[in-house]
Amino acid sequence: MFAHYIDLGWRSFKRTPLISILMVLAIAVGIGITMTSLSVYHMMAMDPIPHKSDKLHHPQLNTLDDGRNWNTPDDLPYQLTYQDVQNLANAPVPALKTPSFRTGFSVHMNSPDVKPFVESARVVNRDFFDMFELQFIYGGPWSQTEQRDASPVVIISSEVNERLFAGQNSVGKQIYLDDTSYRVSGVIANWDIHTKYYDLNNGAFNDPENLFIPFSLTAVKELASWGNNNGWKRENIDTFQDKLNSEELWLQFWVQLNTAEEKQEYGEFLMAYMQDQKAKGRFNRENLEFGLRNVVEWMEYNEVVSEDNRVLVGISFMFLIVCVANILGLLLAKFLRRAPEVGVRRALGASKRQVFYQHIVEVSMLGLLGGLIGIGIAQLGLWGIRTTYGYYSDLATMDITMYLAAPTIALLASFIAGLYPAWLVCRTTPAIYLKSQ
Amino acid sequence: MLKMQKINKVYQTEMVQTHALRDFSLEVNEGEFIAVTGPSGSGKTTFLNIAGMLETFTDGEYELDGVRVGGLNDNQRADLRNQKIGFIFQGFNLIPDLNLYENVEVPLRYRGIKTAERKRRIERCLEQVGLGSRAKHLPQQLSGGQQQRVAIARALAGEPRFLLADEPTGNLDSLMARQVMELLEQINRDGATIVMVTHDPELARRAPRNIQIVDGQMADFTLYQGAAEHAVAMEA
Numbered sequence: 001m002f003a004h005y006i007d008l009g010w011r012s013f014k015r016t017p018l019i020s021i022l023m024v025l026a027i028a029v030g031i032g033i034t035m036t037s038l039s040v041y042h043m044m045a046m047d048p049i050p051h052k053s054d055k056l057h058h059p060q061l062n063t064l065d066d067g068r069n070w071n072t073p074d075d076l077p078y079q080l081t082y083q084d085v086q087n088l089a090n091a092p093v094p095a096l097k098t099p100s101f102r103t104g105f106s107v108h109m110n111s112p113d114v115k116p117f118v119e120s121a122r123v124v125n126r127d128f129f130d131m132f133e134l135q136f137i138y139g140g141p142w143s144q145t146e147q148r149d150a151s152p153v154v155i156i157s158s159e160v161n162e163r164l165f166a167g168q169n170s171v172g173k174q175i176y177l178d179d180t181s182y183r184v185s186g187v188i189a190n191w192d193i194h195t196k197y198y199d200l201n202n203g204a205f206n207d208p209e210n211l212f213i214p215f216s217l218t219a220v221k222e223l224a225s226w227g228n229n230n231g232w233k234r235e236n237i238d239t240f241q242d243k244l245n246s247e248e249l250w251l252q253f254w255v256q257l258n259t260a261e262e263k264q265e266y267g268e269f270l271m272a273y274m275q276d277q278k279a280k281g282r283f284n285r286e287n288l289e290f291g292l293r294n295v296v297e298w299m300e301y302n303e304v305v306s307e308d309n310r311v312l313v314g315i316s317f318m319f320l321i322v323c324v325a326n327i328l329g330l331l332l333a334k335f336l337r338r339a340p341e342v343g344v345r346r347a348l349g350a351s352k353r354q355v356f357y358q359h360i361v362e363v364s365m366l367g368l369l370g371g372l373i374g375i376g377i378a379q380l381g382l383w384g385i386r387t388t389y390g391y392y393s394d395l396a397t398m399d400i401t402m403y404l405a406a407p408t409i410a411l412l413a414s415f416i417a418g419l420y421p422a423w424l425v426c427r428t429t430p431a432i433y434l435k436s437q
Numbered sequence: 438m439l440k441m442q443k444i445n446k447v448y449q450t451e452m453v454q455t456h457a458l459r460d461f462s463l464e465v466n467e468g469e470f471i472a473v474t475g476p477s478g479s480g481k482t483t484f485l486n487i488a489g490m491l492e493t494f495t496d497g498e499y500e501l502d503g504v505r506v507g508g509l510n511d512n513q514r515a516d517l518r519n520q521k522i523g524f525i526f527q528g529f530n531l532i533p534d535l536n537l538y539e540n541v542e543v544p545l546r547y548r549g550i551k552t553a554e555r556k557r558r559i560e561r562c563l564e565q566v567g568l569g570s571r572a573k574h575l576p577q578q579l580s581g582g583q584q585q586r587v588a589i590a591r592a593l594a595g596e597p598r599f600l601l602a603d604e605p606t607g608n609l610d611s612l613m614a615r616q617v618m619e620l621l622e623q624i625n626r627d628g629a630t631i632v633m634v635t636h637d638p639e640l641a642r643r644a645p646r647n648i649q650i651v652d653g654q655m656a657d658f659t660l661y662q663g664a665a666e667h668a669v670a671m672e673a
Contacts, residue, residue: 004546011534344530347491348591349519349547351512431486434526434603 001354002361009362012338019334020366023327027370030323031410032377037309037316039382039402043194043395044205044305049133053295056131057255057263059088059270060291063247064232065284076291078201078302079230079249082218084277088253089125089215093269096256098125099215102199102226105177107160107211114164120226121154121177121211122199123218129155129188131256132198137161139171139186142214146185150216154182157210161187180221182213194394197295199252200302201228205395218244225250247282257292267292320409324417327366331421335359342425343433352426359422360415367414371407378406438599438630439465439488444497446483446653457483458494458653465632467598470625472644473634480653481634482603488632489522489601490514502598519548523592523629525621527604529584531576537563537587538572544595562590566620582613589620593629600624602633606640618643 013020047053060076061084070077080088085099101123108116122128126141138161142153154175161170174181191208217223222240229250237243257263267290274288293301342355350358378398385396398406446458457480465471475481486492487499490506499506502521509517523544524530531540541559550558563569566586568579576584585605592600602621606614618640625631635641649656 001546001549015534340530341532344532345543345547346515347489347518347524347526347530348544349515349595351515351547353512354515354547429492431482431491434486434491434524434528434530 001357005358005361006365008358009365012334012362013365016334019330023330023366024370024373026323026327026330027367027410027414028373028377030320030413031371031374031406032381034313034316034320034409035374035378035398035402035406036381036385037312038405039378039398040385040392040395041305041309041313042402043397043399044309045299046194046399047296048193048195048197048299049295052133052256055256055258056295057257057266057292058298059253059255059266060293061270061274061283062285062289063249063283066286068232070232072301074289074291076289077230077232077249079228080251080253081247081249082244082251085251085253087273088255091269091273094255094257094262094266096127096131098128098131098254100124100128100198100252100254101218101250102202102209103223104226105211107164108176109164110176110181117163119160119211120209121213122209123213123215123223125215127256128212128254131254134191135189137187137189138169139184142185147214147216150214150220152180152182152217153185153214155186155188155212156184157188157208158190160210177211177213188212195299195304197299197304198254199227200299200304201252202226204299204302204304205392207394263292320413324413327414327417328420331363331418332424335421335425339425339428340433342428343430346428346430347434355426356422359425360418363414363418363422364411367410367412367418368407370414371410374410375403375406378402438467438469438502439463439632440498440500441488442498444487444499445495446480446487446492447495456653458487458650461497461650461653461655463648463655465630467630468625468628469646470622470631470644471633471646471648472641473632473648473650474636474638474641475650475656477636479650481650483653484650485601485603485632485634489524490518515547519544519595521597521599523595523597523600525585525588525592525600525602525605527607529576529581529588529608531584531587531591533576536573536575537568537579537590540576540587541591541594544591548595558594558596559590562594563587565593566590580613582609582616585609585613585617586620589617589624593624598628598630600629600631602631604635605633606635606637614640 049056060078061080062076063081064070064077069075072078089097089099102120103123104118104120106116107119108114126144126147129141137158141155142151146153154177161167164170164175165173170184170187173184175184193208195204196206196208227250229248231248233247235246237246237248255266257266270290270292271288274283274290277283278288345355382396382398386393441461441463444458444461445456448455448457461484473481473484483492487494501517504517506514532543538559541562542555545555545558560569563572566589568583568586568590576587579587605621606617609617621631621633622643633644641647
């Protein structure tokens, strides 16, 4: 019977093409708008590393004196001081941990053949590549010795490798970052992440960096931070060393904690560390507080998906509801005009349920068609966002979930719109129409 | 075949109550051909709709082929209607988008009959009404008489034991009306029970049994002379 209902639905479409096309377009526009905003929201809110997002954690330490506040819900600063990061990085636990901050260089080959270009760089420890699962095309992370000795080594992205070495294996070759020559230790594949979750300070949706160098170079090369540098007390910072010794907050730190026990132990370690620091004259506060959030919690804490985005998605769904209301009106007109035919079908043995199914199949067909056209409209909308706002270029796309969501939402919307008209038409008293036809 | 006892049908509006049928009782035996006559608004069509389970009744007892209709839900009534009853309407009530083959197919689909069996029945019924060669035509390409013959074919396709005809010749000229009536008589001779509502006294006279409905009540049983002759002819 289902195939027969599809046949009847198609005949009905052809019988009233204008009203049918209007309904399909109404669904398509509603779905197009909804999927555009929902796709961006989905990409923003998506877990960027689902298989280990519960293992990667970002610690926070409340270094502020009593009476000082921070603009976070729990008053904990987002970032850490250099001295805390150094201490945490040198601690025996956990096995995998890395400081992180953003800097940048003028990249060149010290020859006229390659035009210099400015590129941002991430300053990390070698664990970073394992923790965040970066894939190497050539070579690998720098060695422990190179890290300890602050050797000038660099890991470059495939994009930079293409630019400087035409995509050839460049491991062991030298490139210049500002005035210093760095040896290429490895080349990583394109790091395809929609949210730059490891550093949410300067635009959560910026592209990942193309250069990675050891954190031990920070003090040696006096690397400037290209991220947020937050002071909260009066300090005289005249030299780079002053900055390193200060309470200025400008670094991120990530640890990998594989189990709940490891997380608890690390929490206890952080508390013990703060008590030790307090004894040394820092952490001038009565209640010592720390934070230890995993990736998803960290993204929520940093409000990666802002309230505005949620409101936008809400508004687009309301627009879809308006479309549904319009379709409902059109369906009512269309179905009730067909009441005499329904009367005949009922007289010939169709139950109310069969009449209802027939009409629901018909509206579902309209919904499916509208959903497919809606995907096209959503693609157009996303293209508009990509071309207007480069910052959203990686976010304004549809993944498989969204491709499946579009027809599902369209089907659901059309089903809701068709429910009342189908119910109404199946309740018609056949006798009335049989005589009057 | 059909047994109605003290059937009442009341249409209730805010202002008035209208008794369409009052204590209406009727028994129809297997193989009968009954003409139901009566003035406009007397309750003929209400009786037919209740007999065909297209309308419910307010109170009373109705049994169709041994099944008490009063206790059935909508789905059960639809099933029973589909299996036991064939309808023929004054306005033919063919579905305009469907060709003749598909129109005749409608009740068979709802009964869940397989494609091959459907095809066999449809072709046989269209042949029976003389329209076998026009199966692919749309209703609007036929004359009124031909459309009514398609409606009869549709009613017959389900092989019903009970045919309900509501003014089956009402929209036809006299020649076509006679042809349709002859077809109904043939169907009756083949074994189907027929109840036909009509305004036409001439047609009514051709039925072996006549009943009249006046003001929702059985007014009189009249066995016309012509009908008696018909019955004699049938027996012969």
